Amino acid sequence: MGILGTLRSRILTVGLPPQPPALPRQVTPPKHVFRWDLDKTYLRTEFDSLGDLIKSAIENAADKQAYPGATALLRALRGEGHRICIVSGSPTQMRQVLAAKLALDGVEWDEFVLKDNLRNILRGRFRALRAQIPYKLPALLDSRIRSLPAPNETLFGDDAEADAIIYCLYADILSERVTPADLARVLDAARAYPDDTDRILDLARRVPKGPVVRRMFIHLDRRSPPGGFYRYGRRLVPVFNYFQTAMVLYGDRVLTARQVLFVALEMLDSRQFELATIANSLQDLLRRGRLEREVALRLATEATEAAEQGALSGRSDLPPFDQIARAFADRVRQLGSAAPPQIPGDDEPLDYVKLVDEEHERRRVRRKRGVAVTSG
Amino acid sequence: MGGDLAPDAIVRGAAEASLSLPGAEIVLVGDATALGRLLPKLRHDGARVRVHHAPSFVEMDEKPAEALAAKPDASILVGADLVARGEGDALVSAGNTGASVLACSRRWKLLPGVRRAALAAVFPTELRRGDRNDPFSLLLDVGATIDATAEDLVTFAVMGSAYARLVSQNRRPRVALLSNGNEAGKGPAAVVRAHELLLETTELNFVGNIEGLDIPRGVADVVVCSGFVGNVVIKMLEGVSETVIRLARYAHKEKLTWRLGLLALSSAIDQLKEVTDWQQYGGAPLLGFEHLFIKAHGRSSARAVTNAIKVAHKALAGGLTSHIARTMAEVEERRRRTGLAAAGEG
Numbered sequence: 001m002g003i004l005g006t007l008r009s010r011i012l013t014v015g016l017p018p019q020p021p022a023l024p025r026q027v028t029p030p031k032h033v034f035r036w037d038l039d040k041t042y043l044r045t046e047f048d049s050l051g052d053l054i055k056s057a058i059e060n061a062a063d064k065q066a067y068p069g070a071t072a073l074l075r076a077l078r079g080e081g082h083r084i085c086i087v088s089g090s091p092t093q094m095r096q097v098l099a100a101k102l103a104l105d106g107v108e109w110d111e112f113v114l115k116d117n118l119r120n121i122l123r124g125r126f127r128a129l130r131a132q133i134p135y136k137l138p139a140l141l142d143s144r145i146r147s148l149p150a151p152n153e154t155l156f157g158d159d160a161e162a163d164a165i166i167y168c169l170y171a172d173i174l175s176e177r178v179t180p181a182d183l184a185r186v187l188d189a190a191r192a193y194p195d196d197t198d199r200i201l202d203l204a205r206r207v208p209k210g211p212v213v214r215r216m217f218i219h220l221d222r223r224s225p226p227g228g229f230y231r232y233g234r235r236l237v238p239v240f241n242y243f244q245t246a247m248v249l250y251g252d253r254v255l256t257a258r259q260v261l262f263v264a265l266e267m268l269d270s271r272q273f274e275l276a277t278i279a280n281s282l283q284d285l286l287r288r289g290r291l292e293r294e295v296a297l298r299l300a301t302e303a304t305e306a307a308e309q310g311a312l313s314g315r316s317d318l319p320p321f322d323q324i325a326r327a328f329a330d331r332v333r334q335l336g337s338a339a340p341p342q343i344p345g346d347d348e349p350l351d352y353v354k355l356v357d358e359e360h361e362r363r364r365v366r367r368k369r370g371v372a373v374t375s376g
Numbered sequence: 377m378g379g380d381l382a383p384d385a386i387v388r389g390a391a392e393a394s395l396s397l398p399g400a401e402i403v404l405v406g407d408a409t410a411l412g413r414l415l416p417k418l419r420h421d422g423a424r425v426r427v428h429h430a431p432s433f434v435e436m437d438e439k440p441a442e443a444l445a446a447k448p449d450a451s452i453l454v455g456a457d458l459v460a461r462g463e464g465d466a467l468v469s470a471g472n473t474g475a476s477v478l479a480c481s482r483r484w485k486l487l488p489g490v491r492r493a494a495l496a497a498v499f500p501t502e503l504r505r506g507d508r509n510d511p512f513s514l515l516l517d518v519g520a521t522i523d524a525t526a527e528d529l530v531t532f533a534v535m536g537s538a539y540a541r542l543v544s545q546n547r548r549p550r551v552a553l554l555s556n557g558n559e560a561g562k563g564p565a566a567v568v569r570a571h572e573l574l575l576e577t578t579e580l581n582f583v584g585n586i587e588g589l590d591i592p593r594g595v596a597d598v599v600v601c602s603g604f605v606g607n608v609v610i611k612m613l614e615g616v617s618e619t620v621i622r623l624a625r626y627a628h629k630e631k632l633t634w635r636l637g638l639l640a641l642s643s644a645i646d647q648l649k650e651v652t653d654w655q656q657y658g659g660a661p662l663l664g665f666e667h668l669f670i671k672a673h674g675r676s677s678a679r680a681v682t683n684a685i686k687v688a689h690k691a692l693a694g695g696l697t698s699h700i701a702r703t704m705a706e707v708e709e710r711r712r713r714t715g716l717a718a719a720g721e722g
Contacts, residue, residue, distance in 0.1 A: 220422075223395060227416030240422035276401055277423040284422035287412040336429030338408030341416070 029148035031081035032254070035140060038088035038098065040158040040221040042070050061100035067219070068270035069242030069263045071105045076246075076259040078108050083150065085111040087139045089132070089161075092116050111147075113139050127191055130363075132162040133169070133356065134192035134200070140170045141203035149208035154254065155216045156245075159224040159238070162359045164216070168232050169352055171213035173204050177349065180204065189356040215252055217245050226288060233346040237290050243267055243281050244290075251295040257302030258311050265315070275319070275327055283331035289340030296332060300325055377406030377451045378433050378471020380675045386470060387411060389681020391420035396682065397689050403464050405430050405455040430454040433471065436674055440474035444482070452476050456483035459667045466688040468659065470672040470681060477520050477662060477669075484665040487697060489704030492521040493664035494532045495603070495671065496539065497610050501594030506546030514540050515554075515591070515599045518606035520662060526569035529553065529600050530577060534703050535663035536598035537580050542694040543687060544597070548581045552596030554605060555585040566602070576714070579703055658683030666697060 039045035044065040046055070078084060084107075090098060092114045102109060115135055120128040128134065144153075155170070157163025169186065172178045178186075180201055187197045216236040218229060226238040239245045246263040249255040267273040285291040303311075307321035318324065377383045383406055390402045401424055404411050408429035415425065430451035434443040444453060452471055456479040458464045469476050477495060486493065494517035501513045516536045521528060533551045540549035553571055555563035560571050562585060574582040586595050588609065601609070627634040658680055659672035668691055672684040 223419045223421060225417050225419055226422070230416075244422075273423065280401070280426045281423045283426050287408070287427060288416055331426060334426065334428045335408045335412075336431070338412050338427075338429060341413055 028081075030083040030150040032152040032154065033083045033085060033144075033147075033150040034077050035085045035087060035143070035153060035155045036074070037157045037163060038086060039090060040160045041156050041163075041219050042066055042074070043098075043101070057094070059097075061097050061104055064097070064101045066101075066105055067242060068267040068272050069246065071107060072259075072263045072266035073242050073246055073249075074105075074107045076255055076262060083111075083147070084109045085113075085143050087113045087136060087143070089115050089135065091118065093118065111143055113143065125193060128193065128196075131190065131192065132359075133166055133190035134187065134196045136163075136166045137170060138196070138200045138203050140166070141173070141200070141207045144174075144207050145203065149210070149212070151210065151212055153213045154249070154252075155213060156219070157216070158219040158221045160221055162356070164218050164229060164232055164236060165352065165355045165359060167213070167216040168236060168350055171211075171216070171235065172350070174207065174209055174213060175211045176209050178204075178352070182352070186352040186356060189353045189360075215248065217248070219245075227341075230341070230343050231348075232350070233348060234343050235346045240284065241267065241273070241281055243273075243278050244285050247282065247285060247291055247296075247299065250299055251291055256306075257299055258306040260299065261303055261306055261311050265312075268318070275324060279327045279331045282328055283335060286332065286335060287338070287340060289343055293332060296328075300328060377404070377411075377430070378436065378469060378475075379672070380436065380470075381677065382433075382470060383407070383410055383414060385676060385678045386681050387414040388418060388678030389676070389685065390425065391415065391418040392678060392682045393685040393689075394421040394424040395419065397686065400424065400685070400689050401426065402685065403428055403455075403458065405451045405458065406433065407431065428454065428458060434475040436472050438472060438475070440472060440478045443472070443475055444478055450475070450479075452479045453483070456480050456669075460484055465692050466668040466670065468670045468672060468681070468684045468688050470659075470674055470676040470684075473519070473671055473674075476671055480662055480665055480667075480669050481520075484667050486664055487666055487701045487704065489701070489708050490531050490535070490664040492524065492528045492531070493517075493662055494528075494535060495520040495660065495662050496536060497606070497660045499591065499610070499613055501592055503594030505549070505594070505597050506540070506544035508545050510544040510546070511594075512544070513591070513594055513597055513599060514544075514549075514660075515601070515606055515610060516663065517601065517603040518610045518660075519603045520664075521603045523604065524566065524602035526566045526573055529566065529570035529602070530573045530707070531664070531704065533574055533577070533580055533582070533598065533600045534707060535700050536600060538696060538700045538703060539661055539663060539691070540597050542691055542696055542699070546597055549597035550583045550595075551580050551598045551600065552583050552586040552590070554591070554599050554601035554609070555587065557587065558585050560585065570600075576711075577707060578710075579706055658685070658687045661687075661691065661696075663700065668692065668697060 036042055044067055074084065086109050088098070095112070095114055099112065117129055120126070155167045157167055169178065173183065183201060183204055184197060187200060192200065213235065218236060218238045220226060220238050220240050224238070229236055229238040237248050243264050246255055246260040250257065250260050264278055267278060268275070282296060286293060286296060304321060304325055312318060312321060377386055379386055387404065390404055393400065394402050403426050405428045408427050411427045431449050432447045433451045434440070434447060444450065452469055452475055455464070455467050455469065459467050460483045467480070481493065496514050496516035497518045498512040498514055500511050504511050514536050516532050517524065524532070537549050537551050540546045551574070553567055553574065555567050557563070561568055571585060574580065583596055586599065590596070591599055591609065624638065628638055659670040662669040662671060668688060670684045670688045672680055676684065
């Protein structure tokens with residue numbers, strides 16, 4: 001206890017805030033920032049049991065598995081004026097192995113923030129070990145403050161924890177739709193420590209404002225019902241896989257048809273997807289009203305052009321592209337004239353306190369069922 | 377998209393199957409708008425479920441032939457068409473049984489050597505069977521072929537045996553003919569002749585004739601009869617079970633001592649209900665076509681629908697139809713050889 005006490009007092013005295021490594025000074029602001037979570041968003045990580053947690057902590061970079069299509073997507077997003085920022089709930093001790101995994105996959109990043117859980121333990125802040133909002137929200141705000149502000153941001157998370165709430169809250173703080181008093185109430189509901197609340201309120205005051213969050217994606221790793229995310233509005237899209245993400249980003253004019261093809265090819269190469277399941281993914285988006293039919297048709301035309309220009313050259317394992325295009329067209333045709341459901345607009349204000357309370361209840365139920373809950 | 381609890385139970389069952397059957401693709405045939413509203417409310421895998429729009433469906437109380445004539449775009453016809461075109465491998469429905477059988481017979485071809493299809497039904501018995509410790513026996517035909525010849529009954533025996541071997545993991549299912557006595561000479565001419573033919577059918581484990589009372593005892597794993605007899609039997613078994621439940625309810629209300637007696641037996645009754653729960657079996661197959669149709673009970677819950685899809689998946693994975701075709705070819709070949717030998721001797 002003596003050593004722990006000494007360490008604790010030293011940290012409290014020095015007062016180290018969680019700082020990401022220093023970034024190179026930018027001259028021009030990025031055009032678009034893509035903020036990614038890692039576990040269950042990019043990496044197939046299981047932490048439903050203690051065994052899973054241990055396995056995840058000790059496995060090496062080569063053993064870690066990315067979701068099919070995620071690597072191709074991250075590479076496609078690495079364009080001129082684009083910035084890739086990773087904010088993960090994994091502990092800082094895993095930085096080396098996670099960075100090695102990203103390097104193995106050929107994924108370049110500009111910023112990589114991990115959670116300093118050792119510091120939380122040493123300070124006796126055990127509530128912070130599981131805390132989602134008090135960790136991730138300031139990490140996002142701080143990241144935006146520390147670089148030149150981008151006019152566009154796209155966020156990628158998953159349904160394992162509170163990513164949908166955090167991302168919408170972040171977007172609404174930037175759009176000045178959340179008052180400091182409201183934010184304080186949300187942080188209180190999220191059981192943030194008082195000094196964390198003060199720090200987050202300060203970051204929210206200082207962060208460059210604007211309606212910059214264009215899109216948020218929630219990877220349905222737990223296969224949560226996608227309809228449960230309607231309340232977050234059109235800006236947040238739950239996706240079953242990265243072909244769906246790529247198609248929506250194509251509709252947002254962030255990706256080209258050729259890049260969407262590359263995401264699909266990576267998924268096919270993983271052998272976890274077939275042409276039929278990829279075509280079904282398109283139909284699912286149309287059915288849920290997350291993709292316009294016109295966008296799907298435009299994508300088909302441009303993908304055909306890309307295929308004619310050699311985007312699929314050397315892929316003798318695939319059927320001729322007109323056959324592939326027909327499979328996709330069939331899925332659209334099979335829907336008949338079905339009208340997609342009405343999704344609320346993005347102007348509807350969210351009751352964050354209620355959302356946080358509901359999330360806590362879900363975690364409590366999962367814990368009761370014996371499913372481990374960690375900061376993912 | 378028929379059935380008493382459709383479309384809710386069907387969509388729920390299919391959504392669950394998309395998660396629990398990796399590698400399977402579920403095609404939901406029905407009103408795309410309604411299905412598109414239901415699916416997002418459920419846990420499922422969006423890449424493994426697709427929707428095929430069919431604007432109408434056959435009501436449970438409609439006359440099959442008239443309904444299919446009036447509704448050429450009914451979901452059961454569209455589904456049978458999709459399977460016939462190779463866009464699906466098996467069809468599962470909890471809708472109108474007559475319309476389902478008729479739709480399959482209009483759209484699908486019979487297997488080589490099969491002259492008539494048979495609809496099978498499962499029923500709980502005292503004895504259990506197979507590696508799965510299955511409490512259910514198979515009764516066929518229960519209504520697809522009203523008047524069956526002796527050759528048809530042999531075909532039904534081959535098909536039922538193949539199905540039991542695959543789905544109940546029963547390596548050598550006991551096959552019996554339903555008659556009005558155990559003796560070989562008992563019953564109508566078709567049954568007597570079928571008995572003779574089945575004795576020669578060495579591909580099967582034929583145990584002879586059984587009577588109606590042997591069915592719930594589980595004396596045979598596959599019980600073969602004409603569609604007329606099978607339909608009467610299955611309806612009577614259903615009626616008896618409903619009457620028993622009604623009597624128990626009456627006893628529960630009538631006397632305190634009876635109520636206490638039922639209470640004392642409640643855990644045993646619950647266990648019995650679990651063992652004989654038809655919903656765990658999912659559905660019954662229509663056998664004899666090049667494709668597989670699983671008829672789920674009209675009152676199927678989501679669990680029963682999931683199980684019906686699992687049964688279809690299992691039968692497909694085990695190559696049920698090709699197995700039936702192969703056995704039928706063997707039977708034909710043996711008969712031909714036996715016929716030639718007999719002619720030679722003559």
